[in-house]
Amino acid sequence: MSSFSIIDFHCDLLLFLQSGPDRTAEHFESRCSYPQLTEGGVKIQILPIFTEGGSRSSKNGREQVEIFRNLPIRYPHQFSVVQRIEDLETLHNKQTVATMLAVENASSFCSEDDDLLTQWRWLEEVNRSVGKIAYISLTWNFANRFGGGALTKTGLKDDGKKLLELMDGKKIPVDLSHASDALAHDIFTYIDQKQLDVPIIASHSNCRSITKVPRNLPDELIREIIKRDGLIGLNMIRYFVASEGEKPNKFLDHLHHLVTLGGEKNVCFGLDFFCENDVHPIYRKPPEKLFFPDFQNSSCYPQLLEMIQNVKFSSEDLVSNISSLNALRFLKKLFL
Numbered sequence: 369m370s371s372f373s374i375i376d377f378h379c380d381l382l383l384f385l386q387s388g389p390d391r392t393a394e395h396f397e398s399r400c401s402y403p404q405l406t407e408g409g410v411k412i413q414i415l416p417i418f419t420e421g422g423s424r425s426s427k428n429g430r431e432q433v434e435i436f437r438n439l440p441i442r443y444p445h446q447f448s449v450v451q452r453i454e455d456l457e458t459l460h461n462k463q464t465v466a467t468m469l470a471v472e473n474a475s476s477f478c479s480e481d482d483d484l485l486t487q488w489r490w491l492e493e494v495n496r497s498v499g500k501i502a503y504i505s506l507t508w509n510f511a512n513r514f515g516g517g518a519l520t521k522t523g524l525k526d527d528g529k530k531l532l533e534l535m536d537g538k539k540i541p542v543d544l545s546h547a548s549d550a551l552a553h554d555i556f557t558y559i560d561q562k563q564l565d566v567p568i569i570a571s572h573s574n575c576r577s578i579t580k581v582p583r584n585l586p587d588e589l590i591r592e593i594i595k596r597d598g599l600i601g602l603n604m605i606r607y608f609v610a611s612e613g614e615k616p617n618k619f620l621d622h623l624h625h626l627v628t629l630g631g632e633k634n635v636c637f638g639l640d641f642f643c644e645n646d647v648h649p650i651y652r653k654p655p656e657k658l659f660f661p662d663f664q665n666s667s668c669y670p671q672l673l674e675m676i677q678n679v680k681f682s683s684e685d686l687v688s689n690i691s692s693l694n695a696l697r698f699l700k701k702l703f704l
Contacts, residue, residue: 372687373459373691374408374691375411375414375637376414376636377599377601377637378545378572378601379413379640379666380641380646382418383417383642383643384397384398384400393442393443399664401665401666402465403667405465406465411462411692412450412465412467412692413467413468414571415467416472416476417432417436417471417477419475419476420648421475421480422479423479425473429471429476430477432476433469433494437498440464446464447464447466448465449468449498449499450466450500452703459692467499469494469500470543471491471501471504473505473508474505474507474512474514475508475514480513484530488531500540500703502571503541503569504531504535504542504543505542507551509583513525514527514528515528515551515555516547516548516550516551517546518545519548521549522548522550529558532566539704540566540702541598543569543570543571544585545569545583545601549586567598567698568596569593569600570598570601572601572602572640573600574603574609575587578625579609594630600626601636601637602626604619604640604641604668605658605659607658615660616662620675632685633697634694635690635694636694636695636698637669639668641666644658
């Protein structure tokens with residue numbers, strides 16, 4: 369187990385549990401099971417609800433919320449929920465993995481034909497009764513009613529503007545990890561124009577200047593997130609880290625680049641582990657295409673931290689910051 373307490377901002381455990389009636393939080397196929405999380409030293413794990421979209425998206429999202437709601441009931445000695453700032457301050461003493469809910473793709477709570485205000489009121493009730501929502505991303509890879517996903521050039525739509533206005537002052541961050549560049553720039557512009565109080569995060573994104581894929585962040589967006597005291601969770605999915613044939617230590621280049629851009633106090637983990645069988649068949653890849661052999665589930669943090677500690681640019685402060693301190697500072701502001 370890692371000697372550092374780990375906070376991770378993204379894994380797909382809720383989708384895994386929803387995708388089969390016999391699945392449990394003990395199953396290693398999820399790559400983020402309770403045993404794997406504890407072996408990795410994870411103290412807080414953010415759990416997003418996620419659907420790709422479609423007519424059932426908000427129904428599927430509600431089912432995942434109920435799975436989240438029942439986690440500490442079904443597994444009382446394994447999972448708890450962060451309900452208040454005191455739960456963050458006692459992080460190191462926790463015997464359970466503490467969790468927070470998030471929304472990956474706003475279609476997961478509001479389908480294309482749903483009434484936005486009705487769905488938002490439901491989500492606010494979830495935020496009050498189930499626990500603080502750690503972030504909301506407007507899109508996934510494609511366009512929806514809110515804006516353009518990472519594989520598009522579409523910007524912010526009218527419903528995206530309405531959603532940002534609803535988020536104003538609620539201390540629920542907007543997540544840019546699946547935003548198109550146009551959407552991300554439009555979000556910054558709209559927040560500034562309307563003087564909205566909406567924190568910024570990229571929950572599971574790497575650096576495009578290191579590995580050129582659309583899901584990674586260009587430098588101008590990284591600088592803007594840092595300028596706004598946001599948070600960037602580095603991802604460990606193989607093709608976001610490195611080109612084919614490159615080794616996992618390419619992850620260190622992404623970390624070093626963020627530090628060089630001034631992000632030592634803004635970087636955290638969002639390693640993004642998921643069950644490869646839960647991906648839509650169009651996007652399904654064999655495990656060796658998705659995960660490095662030594663970094664293929666949530667138990668990998670000790671190896672990852674050792675890799676970080678052994679490079680010249682690293683320091684004890686950097687290791688502590690990326691492990692949990694930056695995430696803690698960010699999360700505490702959501703409760704104040």
